[in-house]
Amino acid sequence: MKTFNGFWGVIMSNMIELLEQSWEKGRLPIMQGIVKKDGLYYEIKYEENRMKTANPIPFSFDFTGDDFSEIDSFFKTTINNYTLYCGEGSWGGDGFIYIEDTKTKQLLWCLFDDRINPIMKCSIxxxxxxxxxxxxxxxxxxxxxxxxL
Structure with a gap:
């Protein structure tokens, strides 16, 4: 079960629930970063052809807007208690990884980036x-x- 504290905790919890609902509908927000179950967002930047993350900020997204990508999952596997999906978004160069708890369907973390191209497979x-x-x-x-990273 998710635990968030205070005002920002409620906001972050709602954002994660909205992200999970979007996932269930086959779409993800267009972002260049990683969202974790704790509600923190890490923007992905590239420096000298290396992927780096910025300092975390609370995940916030306008789920009423149009900045979504319809997703196609090319790969799915179960690892311990988690189900991992990867694939592409509807914009062509998008790639994503989405990991959820297999039983509860709650997010562990999600990556979406329109610069990495479709993610075709993953291994551990x-x-x-x-x-x-x-x-x-x-x-x-x-x-x-x-x-x-």
């Missing part, structure tokens, strides 16, 4: 998630802490 090696796009470029994430 020790505690690392290795995502590969349609150009065979690999992105490596810590499974529990993807913001630590």
């Amino acid at each position: 090696s020790k505690d690392k998630l290795i995502a590969e796009n349609n150009n065979s470029i690999q992105y490596i994430f810590d499974f529990q802490n993807p913001e630590k």
